[in-house]
Amino acid sequence: MQNPSALDPAVADRLKRDEHGLVAAIVQQHGSGEVLMLGWMDDEALHRTLTTGRVTFWSRSRGEYWRKGDTSGHRQHVRSVALDCDGDALLVQVDQVGAACHTGTRTCFEAGGDLGAVVGAVPANDPDHAEEDR
Amino acid sequence: MQNPSALDPAVADRLKRDEHGLVAAIVQQHGSGEVLMLGWMDDEALHRTLTTGRVTFWSRSRGEYWRKGDTSGHRQHVRSVALDCDGDALLVQVDQVGAACHTGTRTCFEAGGDLGAVVGAVPANDPDHAEEDR
Numbered sequence: 001m002q003n004p005s006a007l008d009p010a011v012a013d014r015l016k017r018d019e020h021g022l023v024a025a026i027v028q029q030h031g032s033g034e035v036l037m038l039g040w041m042d043d044e045a046l047h048r049t050l051t052t053g054r055v056t057f058w059s060r061s062r063g064e065y066w067r068k069g070d071t072s073g074h075r076q077h078v079r080s081v082a083l084d085c086d087g088d089a090l091l092v093q094v095d096q097v098g099a100a101c102h103t104g105t106r107t108c109f110e111a112g113g114d115l116g117a118v119v120g121a122v123p124a125n126d127p128d129h130a131e132e133d134r
Numbered sequence: 135m136q137n138p139s140a141l142d143p144a145v146a147d148r149l150k151r152d153e154h155g156l157v158a159a160i161v162q163q164h165g166s167g168e169v170l171m172l173g174w175m176d177d178e179a180l181h182r183t184l185t186t187g188r189v190t191f192w193s194r195s196r197g198e199y200w201r202k203g204d205t206s207g208h209r210q211h212v213r214s215v216a217l218d219c220d221g222d223a224l225l226v227q228v229d230q231v232g233a234a235c236h237t238g239t240r241t242c243f244e245a246g247g248d249l250g251a252v253v254g255a256v257p258a259n260d261p262d263h264a265e266e267d268r
Contacts, residue, residue, distance in 0.1 A: 011249055024172055026160050033167020038158055038223035053254025077254035085237050085245035089172035095256045103219050111219035115145055120187025120211035122229045 005043035011050070012043055016087035022058060025049075025090040027100065030079040036100035037108040039068075041090065046081075053078050055092060074098040139177035145184070146177055150221035156192060159183075159224040161234065164213040170234035171242040173202075175224065180215075187212050189226060208232040 005012070015023055022040040029036055039057035041049065045065060048056040055076035059066040069075030076094040083090055096106075103111040139146070149157055156174040163170055173191035175183065179199060182190040189210035193200040203209030210228040217224055230240075237245040 014246075024158050026169055026172060028167075028169055033162075033169075035160055035162055035169065035225050038160060038218065050249055050251045053252050077256045078251050079253055081249045081251040082243040083246035083249055084172065084242040085235050085239075086242075087246065089242070090249075091169050091243040095254070097256070101219050105219075108218040108220075108223070109216040109225040112148075112217035112221065115184055115215045115217055115224075117184045117212050117215040118187050119213055120229070122211045122231070 005047050007043040007047035007050075011046070011083075014083060014087045015043070015046075017042070018088070020060070022060070023088050023090055025055075025057065025092050027055065027076060027092045027094055027096075029096050030093045034107055035109065036076075036094070036096055036106070039066075046090070049078060049092065050081055055094060069097060072098070072102070074100065076100070139181050141177040141181035141184075145180070145217075148217060148221045149177070149180075151176070152222070154194070156194070157222050157224055159189075159191065159226050161189065161210060161226045161228055161230075163230050164227045168241055169243065170210075170228070170230055170240070173200075180224070183212060183226065184215055189228060203231060206232070206236070208234065210234070 017023055021042045025039045025041045027036045040060055042058045045056045045058045054067055056065055056067045075097045079093040081090055081092050099106055101108040101111045105111040151157055155176045159173045159175045161170045174194055176192045179190045179192045188201055189212060190199055190201045209231045213227040215224055215226050233240055235242040235245045239245040
């Protein structure tokens with residue numbers, strides 16, 4: 001990982017990184033809402049993602065920066081990036097070229113597949129109240 | 135964390151847990167596609183989520199199971215759960231009652247807010263080729 005990163009300090013100050021200096025990055029197709037994959041970013045990967053129009057991850061398995069699509073052509077063009085309330089997750093909206101998953105499926109969750117969860121029924125009278133959540 | 139968990143061994147064998155025994159769980163509103171939040175699950179939290187119709191997380195900050203909505207009423211009723219290609223992320227589709235975020239906003243990413251990314255332009259002739267991705 002590159003340190004220090006050129007990431008805007010106003011953004012860097014808000015990140016709650018894990019012990020490896022990373023935050024989770026959820027990648028979603030703009031428009032359709034498909035969740036394509038989950039990747040990881042350190043400060044520098046986020047900086048590159050915010051400033052270049054292309055999504056860059058930190059590859060935990062290879063220990064290197066990984067600009068999505070450089071090998072495969074399956075580029076992720078950035079539409080927006082949002083940080084969550086506690087600073088440990090990013091939502092990256094993209095225009096995905098081709099398959100997001102290295103297995104060739106559109107999303108990594110198609111590749112892994114459904115786990116057969118019991119579907120929860122929403123009670124008709126379930127109150128939508130506004131008490132403080134935790 | 136409860137160990138051993140009652141999680142189906144066929145599912146447990148596919149999980150690639152982090153050093154804390156956790157996988158990331160992306161929570162998405164069924165239908166609208168809104169990404170609501172990111173949480174964490176150990177085997178037992180996933181078992182409960184798959185079998186009870188309600189989403190249960192492992193709270194890293196509190197070190198306890200956390201069935202979403204028990205305090206706030208903002209329940210997450212399970213529609214489906216999928217695992218990703220490499221077993222370290224879950225996509226949980228839910229019917230969310232009320233606000234998903236403890237700050238009171240619908241999603242945790244509204245609460246954290248947009249980071250002002252440069253938007254990437256998709257070239258008109260960007261090839262959508264099918265080479266092996268990595």
